[in-house]
Amino acid sequence: MPDILDHATDLEMRQRQSALDKALKHSEPEQDIRDGMVVCIDCATPIQPARLKAKPNAARCIHCQQIEEQRHGR
Ligand SMILES: [Zn+2]
Numbered sequence: 001m002p003d004i005l006d007h008a009t010d011l012e013m014r015q016r017q018s019a020l021d022k023a024l025k026h027s028e029p030e031q032d033i034r035d036g037m038v039v040c041i042d043c044a045t046p047i048q049p050a051r052l053k054a055k056p057n058a059a060r061c062i063h064c065q066q067i068e069e070q071r072h073g074r
Pocket residue numbers: 040041042043044045060061062063064065
């Protein structure tokens with residue numbers, strides 16, 4: 001019985017860790033919403049509706065997102 005419990009706990013921990021890793025990798029900064037509009041957290045420009053449609057959790061405008069991605073060497 002203890003073996004099964006250990007295994008279950010181990011499995012649960014691994015699943016939690018992988019979910020956490022995934023969340024961190026794909027995490028977006030929190031959006032800055034002003035007057036019902038999502039504005040870029042870097043330049044405070046309202047984010048294009050088309051961009052929000054493609055990426056509802058976008059926190060940066062396309063321009064700042066590109067800068068951010070270049071900064072991370074991608
Ligand atoms: Zn911006």
